[in-house]
Every structure is written in structure tokens, then in C-alpha cells.
Amino acid sequence: MSMRKISFGKAINEALHQEMERDDSVFIIGEDVAKMGGDFGVTRGIWQKWPDRAKDTALSESAIIGLASGAAVCGLRPVAELMFADFIGVAFDQLVNNAAKLRYMFNGEVSCPMVVRAPTGSGIRTAYHHSQSVEPWFMNVPGLVIVAPSTPYEAKGLLIASIRNEDPVIFLEHKSFYSIKGDVPEESYEVELFKAEVKREGRDVTIVATMSMVALAEKAAEKLAEEGISVEIIDPRTLFPLDKDTINRSVAKTGRLVIAQEGPKVMGFGAEIAAMVVEDVFEYLKAPVKRVTTMDVPIPFSPVLEDYVVPTDVDITEACKAVVEF
Amino acid sequence: MDKKRLQSIYETMLTIRYFEDKALSLFEENQLRGSVHLCTGQEAVAATVCSHLRDEDYITSTHRGHGHCIAKGAEPDKAMAELMGKAAGYCQGRGGSMHIADVTKGNLGANAIVGAGLPIAAGAALSAKLRKTDQVAVAFFGDGASNEGVFHEALNLASVWKLPIIFVCENNQFGISTHVSKSTSVQDIAVRAKAYDIPGEVVDGNDVFSIDEAIKRAIKRAKAGEGPSLIECKTYRWYGHWIGDPQVYRTKEDVESWKKKCPIKRLETYFLENKIMTQQELTVMHNKAVEVIDAAADFAISSSDPDPAFVLDNVYCE
Missing domain, CATH: 3.40.50.970 (Thiamin diphosphate (ThDP)-binding fold, Pyr/PP domains)
Incomplete structure (x- = not known):
């Protein structure tokens, strides 16, 4: 191609x-x-x-x-x-x-x-x-x-x-x-629906990240690598119906899960992933699941306020450290 | 109108009338559950409009949709089986009364969201236009739907794009308990067509001949590429909004006065006065319709329930 x-x-x-x-x-x-x-x-x-x-x-x-x-x-x-x-x-x-x-x-x-x-x-x-x-x-x-x-x-x-x-x-x-x-x-091609992608392989913690959070997760992973923490990043790509196996397999391997999403935490995408992992691979978990999300507010206009409510790579880095150090 | 078409419309009206009677009695016998909306008294609209449609033409229907379904060619036995939630029903028991559809006959479904069928029918008409076929679409809806936003959105775009669609309003005068005069800014819903620069006309919805003239004009216009029409058929539902509605919002006298305007009786009077059919011939047709519906009920009652093992099928394409 x-x-x-x-x-x-x-x-x-x-x-x-x-x-x-x-x-x-x-x-x-x-x-x-x-x-x-x-x-x-x-x-x-x-x-x-x-x-x-x-x-x-x-x-x-x-x-x-x-x-x-x-x-x-x-x-x-x-x-x-x-x-x-x-x-x-x-x-x-x-x-x-x-x-x-x-x-x-x-x-x-x-x-x-x-x-x-x-x-x-x-x-x-x-x-x-x-x-x-x-x-x-x-x-x-x-x-x-x-x-x-x-x-x-x-x-x-x-x-x-x-x-x-x-x-x-x-x-x-x-x-x-x-x-x-x-x-x-240039040519026409399909990327398979209903299939998550492992964007980065790692051992210590899984980050499930969607859309804008994927790049931030990658940035966080680079930083964490310097500190000896190995991060696996999964982008579901199809959010629903979800490729559960890829996520469950990764969590079974790393034993730790951070979900990074935009949008309020309450009943968000991450809530479903957390519930799924607790139901399916609870016995592999070494730490509580953490969600990194937008705050539970409407998105405000002021750039200062918008940036404040939406998660950053630092938030993801800290969440990963917290679950590793649990 | 030629005799053959008239008799066919008459036969469809009888089938709908006896179908509704049977649905009511099955409901009262507790054989049929859920929310069932009967169209008794309104049969002329569906029967006459659909007599001008072919299988490949589309309709969208409403929560009061048994008549549309039968008039568009559905078999009463599979329709009754659907009302009873049986595996042999058109939707294999997934839809029931409010979602009945026979897509092979161009029926894109009854719809329990008031007004929701209008843009879907407009989409069917758009597809006919893009595929360059001579199909038309009819959106059936009630007076209440004309106050929903999608009514206005659909009429506007259908007019802008001159879509081959006819908007057929069955004004049975009530949105559940609220009389149309208390909910609607205009006396005639048909005048709303003016806002979208399309023809709108009021017809007596219990008179087969008036409906026939209007739908013929509208279909001709649609097929000529001139765009949509709005036809408002003034009619009345004999029963409550649903089976079990206490109907505190209207008087018995009102209902009785409308029963005197029965569209079926009216056509029979015409047949007799003009010596098109004899009383004996009418009786034969009644008996035939009763037989068809009795058989449909027997079929539905004896049909098996759907197997829950398949309940997850067809959420998505497999």
C-alpha cells in the first residue's frame, strides 16, 4: 500500500x-x-x-x-x-x-x-x-x-x-x-470493527483509553517507563459492542487497570469497563480499578476552566502510579 | 370509481372491522396482552389509500396501525399472531400491536412514538427518488402527531426536495383524552401544508369517495415529481385510546352520533341505492370476512410461543 x-x-x-x-x-x-x-x-x-x-x-x-x-x-x-x-x-x-x-x-x-x-x-x-x-x-x-x-x-x-x-x-x-x-x-481498506487494538505492550498496568486520551496515555507511558513502570495501552476503537476479551486478557496479565476517557465519570464509558473487569477477571486484580475522566460538570467555555475539568497525561500518570503502589 | 375497486376497498374495511372486533374479544378473554389501540370507525382511510398502492410502495404506520397493516396486504393470521406475541407473527412476537410490520409488502412498521414515522417515510421516498424508481411513500399519522417537531421537519424537507410522499393525517379528534381543539392551533391540520408550500386538503375520512379523489391527486402529483401532499381525513375512533380507556373525556352521545356515520354502513348504503350489490351479496361478504378473522384467531391461538433461546438474535447483523 x-x-x-x-x-x-x-x-x-x-x-x-x-x-x-x-x-x-x-x-x-x-x-x-x-x-x-x-x-x-x-x-x-x-x-x-x-x-x-x-x-x-x-x-x-x-x-x-x-x-x-x-x-x-x-x-x-x-x-x-x-x-x-x-x-x-x-x-x-x-x-x-x-x-x-x-x-x-x-x-x-x-x-x-x-x-x-x-x-x-x-x-x-x-x-x-x-x-x-x-x-x-x-x-x-x-x-x-x-x-x-x-x-x-x-x-x-x-x-x-x-x-x-x-x-x-x-x-x-x-x-x-x-x-x-x-x-x-492511499488505497481503500477496512479496519476491523468490534476489535480493540493493543497500542503498546506492557506488564505492570493496563490503560484503556479512548480517542483523545490515547495520545495522553502514550505520553504517560513514556514517563512511567523512565520510572520502571511498564504500561500496556488498549484502544477499544469500537466502544459498543465492546471487544471484552482483549481488555480482560490484558488485565489478567497486568493485574491493574486505569481507564482514561473524556466525559463525566458518573455512568461513563469507564464505569462499564470497571464493572466488566470486576465481573470477569476479579481474581487477577492486584489493586482497585481507577478512572481518569472529565469532572462531573458541563464543559465550561473559559480555556482555563475547560483545561481544568478535562484529564491530562499527568492525571493518567498519577493514576497508574497509585495502582502500582497500592 | 369502478365496481371492482369499490368492492375490494369494502372487503378490506370489513376485514379490518372484524379484525379489531376479534382483537377486542381476545383481549377481554385475556388471550391478548399489552396496549392495544383499535382503529374501528377509521377503516375507510387505510382501505382507500392503500387500494392505490402497490407492494413496492411504502407506508409508515402508527400505534393505531392494524388497519394500515391489513390494507397494505398483510395476512390477518400472521397479523393476529403478532398481536398475540406468537412465533408465527410478522415480527415473530417481537413487535406486538404497536410495532407490527410486513416489510415484504412495503409496510415499514407501526410505531409507538407519535410522529416518528414521518421522517422515515420521507427517507423511503428519498430512496425512491435517488434510485429513480416510481415508488411512492405514504406516512399515516394522527392529529396529535401534527404537533410533534418531526411533522414539521419532514414536511419541510419533503417539500424542498419534492419527494414522492403523501402525508395522510387521520384526525380522529383526540390525542388520548385531549380534544384536538385544545391542543392544536388550527381548526384544520391541512392548512399547515401552506407553511410548506404543498397542497393540503381536508376530506371526510369516513367517505371512501372523498378519500379516493384526494389520494389519486396526491399520488399523481408525487409520481410527476411535483412533491408531497397533505391529506387530512376527519374521522373518529369508536373505542377509547386503548382497550380499557375509561373515556371520561367524551360523552356516549358523541360516540353514538359518530357510529351513525360508520364508513362501512355508508358504503353499503351506496351499494344498495345504486344497485351495485344486493343485501344478500353484502351479507355473503360479511360472513366471508368473519370466517377469515375467525380462522386468523384460531391460527394465532394455536401457534407456538417464540423460543427464548433466540431472543438475542438480530440485535445486530450476524
Whole structure:
């Protein structure tokens, strides 16, 4: 494969172009996705090539999701964009009560192969209506798939796999990633859904980290290595349904677990991982599980306040030390 | 309207009427559980609208959806089995009354969220447009749904994109206990079409002929690429919101006055006055419908329950 460095946003754009080219049933729908190419520029160039298959909508998030799921059950593969993941709140019913349930309710008579792309997470100083981490809102909705890449390579391969998947996918794009560059093959490829990746192998403590926390975990791991603590990092990549085995295996090996996530601690992604590990591999645990999370508050605007409530690599480092020294 | 179509609509109305009667009696015998919403008195809308649709055309339905399901071609036995939560039902017992669907006949499902079917039907219509077929979609919904946000979102986008969809409002005058006059800013929901620059018309929802004219116009417009229409069918539900509703919000006299406007009786009077069918022929059709529904109930009762071993199947594609 011919590798070159492109940005996270460009990698997603390339995935969309290649899938539009490959499969006539793929189309994009959302606010400002056609002529303008999306608020973050991720859908650029698609409308110019396929004007009929790039639909700028009204500001109608429920209709965007409803239209996408209606088109999906009738044989198309819509890729909807919600300008910010927070806006899913407006379309919650269509996603949770309808799209997620169609296959099950009709006992497999229909598929609803749609992707909802949604910029998520904090870091661009836009406060609580544009900065939330929405994944736990959907983690107890069987029927939905939640995908969360942390590199440009994964973004492209996971989006292609999501478009080809037969069930509704919420594809979370951490908005601080869009301009970050990484190695991405030019050709089309899939990164396997429902499969966690061991980003770094280690012996003493497992960090399960998602999206923006992966890079911070890597930074923490470098620091801890200097102090003789060997860290294993796992990025679930598909947050739901979860690759439990990879996490359980790692915890059984290291005996210690730190979960690093954005979003409030209460009932967050980490809560589920902690419960799972206690249920499945309790006998291997050498220390209590620790969660490193955003504080339990709405994301405030002031850069000083935002930075204060969102976890840092230092928080992860300290959590790892605490469980090792327990 | 030709005799054959009229008789077919009549037959569908009878099937729906007896289906609902049977559902009520099975419920009262405790054979059927859950929340069951009967459409008795509203049969003309589903029967007439769907008489103009082909299997490949789409509908979305509502919590009061047995009539739509049957009119779109569902077999009463599998429909009744679904109401009873049996393995032989259309959704193999996963949906029940409020989620019944026969997707092979273009029914994208009853829906227990009021108004939720409208954007889904618009999506089906969008798919027809993108795939360049001549399919149309019909979204059935009630008066209450016209106050939900998705009603407005769906009408707007369907109009902007000139989607081949017909929005059919069954105004049965009540959102559970609240009369439409106490919940809705307009006397006629059809006037809301003006806000979206599409045709909106009010028809007598108990009159097959008025509905027929309106739906024909709307389908023609949809297929010509001119976009959606809104048809408001004024009707009335004979029973409560659900079986067991004490109906403290309306008088017996009101219900009785609407029973006199029975859409089935009305069509029978037309048949007799115009010598299209004799009383004897009507009786034969009644008896036939009763037989079909009795057989459907027997089928449903004798069908097996779903096997819990498969309860986790089809949450995701396997």
C-alpha cells in the first residue's frame, strides 16, 4: 500500500470519496455537507462529483436521522453528518427509538445500514453545546454501534468498515484530531470493527483509553517507563459492542487497570469497563480499578476552566502510579 | 370509481372491522396482552389509500396501525399472531400491536412514538427518488402527531426536495383524552401544508369517495415529481385510546352520533341505492370476512410461543 501522511479530516474525506465511488447506494446527508463540504470541511468535493448524492438539509436533526434510516431500510447506505455530536440530543428519538430497533423489531427482515458521523469531545473552546462526549448516552442501546478512532489510519479504515456494516453506526470524530496528520494508505481498506487494538505492550498496568486520551496515555507511558513502570495501552476503537476479551486478557496479565476517557465519570464509558473487569477477571486484580475522566460538570467555555475539568497525561500518570503502589 | 375497486376497498374495511372486533374479544378473554389501540370507525382511510398502492410502495404506520397493516396486504393470521406475541407473527412476537410490520409488502412498521414515522417515510421516498424508481411513500399519522417537531421537519424537507410522499393525517379528534381543539392551533391540520408550500386538503375520512379523489391527486402529483401532499381525513375512533380507556373525556352521545356515520354502513348504503350489490351479496361478504378473522384467531391461538433461546438474535447483523 502506498503510505503518506494526511490529516484525520482528510482521511475521513478520502474514505467517503472512495466509498461513494465504489457503491452507488452510498450518499451523504446533513447540514452544510454538500456545497460547503461540512462545518469541519470533511465532506469537501463530494457534491461537486456527485451532486445528487450529497444532500444539504434544513436544520432538522430529527429529519436527518429519520430520512437516513428510512432510506437505509429501503436499500441505500446513508452517511449522515451531525455538525456536533451534542446535536444528537435533538435527534435522539430517531436514533435510539427507531434506527437502533428496526432490525430487532422486524426480526432480521430489514437492515438499517447507516452511519451518523458526529464531531465529539472537548478542546476547541466551544463550551457545553459543542464539547460533550456523547458515547455513554448510547452505550445501553443494543442495536447501535459506536466507533471512535484515534488516528488518521483508523479513521479511514473504520469509516469504510462502518459504511459497509449492516447496522446503524455512530462514528465519533474527536474534533481536536481533524488537523493531526498520520500515515494513511492511499488505497481503500477496512479496519476491523468490534476489535480493540493493543497500542503498546506492557506488564505492570493496563490503560484503556479512548480517542483523545490515547495520545495522553502514550505520553504517560513514556514517563512511567523512565520510572520502571511498564504500561500496556488498549484502544477499544469500537466502544459498543465492546471487544471484552482483549481488555480482560490484558488485565489478567497486568493485574491493574486505569481507564482514561473524556466525559463525566458518573455512568461513563469507564464505569462499564470497571464493572466488566470486576465481573470477569476479579481474581487477577492486584489493586482497585481507577478512572481518569472529565469532572462531573458541563464543559465550561473559559480555556482555563475547560483545561481544568478535562484529564491530562499527568492525571493518567498519577493514576497508574497509585495502582502500582497500592 | 369502478365496481371492482369499490368492492375490494369494502372487503378490506370489513376485514379490518372484524379484525379489531376479534382483537377486542381476545383481549377481554385475556388471550391478548399489552396496549392495544383499535382503529374501528377509521377503516375507510387505510382501505382507500392503500387500494392505490402497490407492494413496492411504502407506508409508515402508527400505534393505531392494524388497519394500515391489513390494507397494505398483510395476512390477518400472521397479523393476529403478532398481536398475540406468537412465533408465527410478522415480527415473530417481537413487535406486538404497536410495532407490527410486513416489510415484504412495503409496510415499514407501526410505531409507538407519535410522529416518528414521518421522517422515515420521507427517507423511503428519498430512496425512491435517488434510485429513480416510481415508488411512492405514504406516512399515516394522527392529529396529535401534527404537533410533534418531526411533522414539521419532514414536511419541510419533503417539500424542498419534492419527494414522492403523501402525508395522510387521520384526525380522529383526540390525542388520548385531549380534544384536538385544545391542543392544536388550527381548526384544520391541512392548512399547515401552506407553511410548506404543498397542497393540503381536508376530506371526510369516513367517505371512501372523498378519500379516493384526494389520494389519486396526491399520488399523481408525487409520481410527476411535483412533491408531497397533505391529506387530512376527519374521522373518529369508536373505542377509547386503548382497550380499557375509561373515556371520561367524551360523552356516549358523541360516540353514538359518530357510529351513525360508520364508513362501512355508508358504503353499503351506496351499494344498495345504486344497485351495485344486493343485501344478500353484502351479507355473503360479511360472513366471508368473519370466517377469515375467525380462522386468523384460531391460527394465532394455536401457534407456538417464540423460543427464548433466540431472543438475542438480530440485535445486530450476524
